[in-house]
Amino acid sequence: MFTFSRTPAPVPVPEDCLPGRDTPIPTSSTHYVNGNSIVGPFPANMQTIVIGMGCFWGAERLFWELSGVYTTAAGYAGGTTPNPTYEETCTSMTGHTEAVLVVFDPELVDLEDIFKVFWENHDPVQYMGQGNDIGSQYRSAIFGMNEAQLKAAKQSRDRYQAQLTANGFGEITTEIAPAGEFYYAEEHHQQYLAKNPNGYCNHGFCQVGYS
Secondary structure, eight states, X not given: OOOOOOOOOOOOOGGGSOOOOSSOOOOOSBOTTTOOBSSSOOOTTOEEEEEEESOHHHHHHHHHTSTTEEEEEEXXXXXXXXXXXXXXXXXXXXXXXXXXXXXXXXXXXXXXHHHHHXXXXXXXXXXXXXXXXXXXXXXXXXXXXXXXXXXXXXXXXXXHHHHHHXXXXXXXXXEEXXXXXXXXXXXXXXXXXXXXXXXXXXXXXXXXXXX
């Protein structure tokens, strides 16, 4: 994995977070790539999970390209500030990490497939950041919707940790926690790399394959 000498601050405690607002940030309800809704309610057979793996632009594309995924959305999760803006989140003072809402059909794609994309396309060992994107807003995270997802995420983490350890890498820092409120990001962040094909993306590397 990559090594960075700069140590970022931890997630701020709620009383230190920005106040936010009562009104949601305006955004489209339609997926730019596949035309499905990015807001619920979703079809009854679908499941959802929230994934954080650094900048949400590249992370979201990885999941909308995965067969069996119904829709995706970029947003902010795991924090305190209600209805944060992108600029507020980038201060590291909302408690949120940039995240992707993944809505999937479990008959076509299971959690293991989602976890494989997750582990193999970012550095879960890096603390509070990804590459040169430093701060709690870029931290690695899995936010589960129920106990079954949380248990599966922890088992997946432990398996991948064994592979990392065997190859001389460090300890996974990924936060695994119950999903709280998911706040949708602004319209121009949704499916960003489909709208901006040459846009910034720092995902796709894989030092150790997940199996």
